[in-house]
Amino acid sequence: MLQRGRARARLPWSIGTFAFLANRIAGVALALYLMTHIMLLGAAARNRSGFDGVMQKLHSPFWLSLEMLLLLAVIFHAANGIRLVLIDAGVQPRKQKQMFWWAVGGTAAVFAVAAIICVPVIIRHL
Amino acid sequence: MTVFRVLRYSPSTGEAWKEYRPELKEQASVLDGLHAIRADHDPTLAYRFSCRSAVCGSCAMWINGRPRLACQTKVGQLKSDRVEIAPLRGLSVIKDLVVDMKPLWDAYQKVMPWLVEKPNAETMVVTKKTSDVVEKFYSCILCAACFASCPEAAQQHRYLGPMPLMDGFRMYVDPRDDAKPQRKQILGGPDGAWGCHGAFACIDACPWDVAPVEFIAQLRLELVKEKFGG
Numbered sequence: 603m604l605q606r607g608r609a610r611a612r613l614p615w616s617i618g619t620f621a622f623l624a625n626r627i628a629g630v631a632l633a634l635y636l637m638t639h640i641m642l643l644g645a646a647a648r649n650r651s652g653f654d655g656v657m658q659k660l661h662s663p664f665w666l667s668l669e670m671l672l673l674l675a676v677i678f679h680a681a682n683g684i685r686l687v688l689i690d691a692g693v694q695p696r697k698q699k700q701m702f703w704w705a706v707g708g709t710a711a712v713f714a715v716a717a718i719i720c721v722p723v724i725i726r727h728l
Numbered sequence: 729m730t731v732f733r734v735l736r737y738s739p740s741t742g743e744a745w746k747e748y749r750p751e752l753k754e755q756a757s758v759l760d761g762l763h764a765i766r767a768d769h770d771p772t773l774a775y776r777f778s779c780r781s782a783v784c785g786s787c788a789m790w791i792n793g794r795p796r797l798a799c800q801t802k803v804g805q806l807k808s809d810r811v812e813i814a815p816l817r818g819l820s821v822i823k824d825l826v827v828d829m830k831p832l833w834d835a836y837q838k839v840m841p842w843l844v845e846k847p848n849a850e851t852m853v854v855t856k857k858t859s860d861v862v863e864k865f866y867s868c869i870l871c872a873a874c875f876a877s878c879p880e881a882a883q884q885h886r887y888l889g890p891m892p893l894m895d896g897f898r899m900y901v902d903p904r905d906d907a908k909p910q911r912k913q914i915l916g917g918p919d920g921a922w923g924c925h926g927a928f929a930c931i932d933a934c935p936w937d938v939a940p941v942e943f944i945a946q947l948r949l950e951l952v953k954e955k956f957g958g
Contacts, residue, residue, distance in 0.1 A: 605820050619928075621927075622926060686926050698941075
C-alpha cells in the first residue's frame, strides 16, 4: 500500500489554502523578527555608544525598507487574524474568500497610509 | 480527443502516470471515461463506483487538481482536453484510484456517530432550530472529499477531520443524546474542533455544498459558551 499522503496528487490551491499558508509564513517571520529584535536590543543596550552605533546602522535605507516589509507582515497577519476570528465566531464561513479579499484590501489601505508617512523618511536617509 | 492521464499504482510496480484516449459520447462523465478505459484499454484499472448518481460517494477522486465525484463530473465541464485523475490525497493508496478509507472510518467511529438515547428521549421535543442544524448534515454522502483536501488531516493523522467533526457536532447538539460529556472530551480536544486551522479547503471540496467548517465553527462556539457557563 502507498502510505497516506504519499500519492503525487497535490493539495488544491484555493484562496483559503493560500491565506492559510500566507498567515503562517507571516506569523513565523514575525516571531523570528521579534526574537532577533530582542536579542539585538539586549546586546546594544549594554552601553550608550554601542546602542547609538546599532541605531545608526538601523537607520540605513536598507533596514528602513525592511521595516516596511515588517509593517506589511504585521498588517496582513492582523487583518487575516480578524477574518479567522470572525469565521470562528460563526460569521459567514462560506464567505471566507470574500473576507480574504476584504483583509487584503484593508492591508493595502493601511499600508498605503503607512507608506505615505514612511517613504519620505526613508528617502531623507538616502 | 480528450486525453485521460491516470496516476496508476500497484505495490509491485509503484506509481506512474499513464495516458489513455477513450472514445466518449458528448455528455460523458469522468466515470464513463474510466469505464471506457477499463473496457477498451486496460482491464486492470482499479477504481470504486456504485450508484453513478452522486449519492453513494464511492467514486470521489482527484480530478484536474481537486477532489470531485467521477460520476458527477462531466468531461466537457472541465473545459480541458486533458483529464488528470489521481487517487484521493491524504489517504493511503491500495491500487490505482482505490484508497484505504480506514483512517476516515476510524475517525468517524471515534466521534460516536450514533445517538445515545436519554431515558425520556422518545417524549422529548427537538426544536426547529436544532432540526435545521441536524438536517444540513444529511446532505453529506461520506465521500471523503473534505477529508482528502484538508491539509491538517493530511499532516496530523490524529486530527479527526472535517466530516467526522461535522457528524460529531450533529450528535452534540441533539437534546435527546445522553453522552455529552464523552462527546465533549472527544470533540473539544486538540485533535477535535481545535485541530482545524482554517484552510477552508473542505468548503470547495464538498460535492454537495455542505461546508463542514460551518459546523466546526459552531462546535467551537458551543464549546466556548459552555466553558464560560453560557
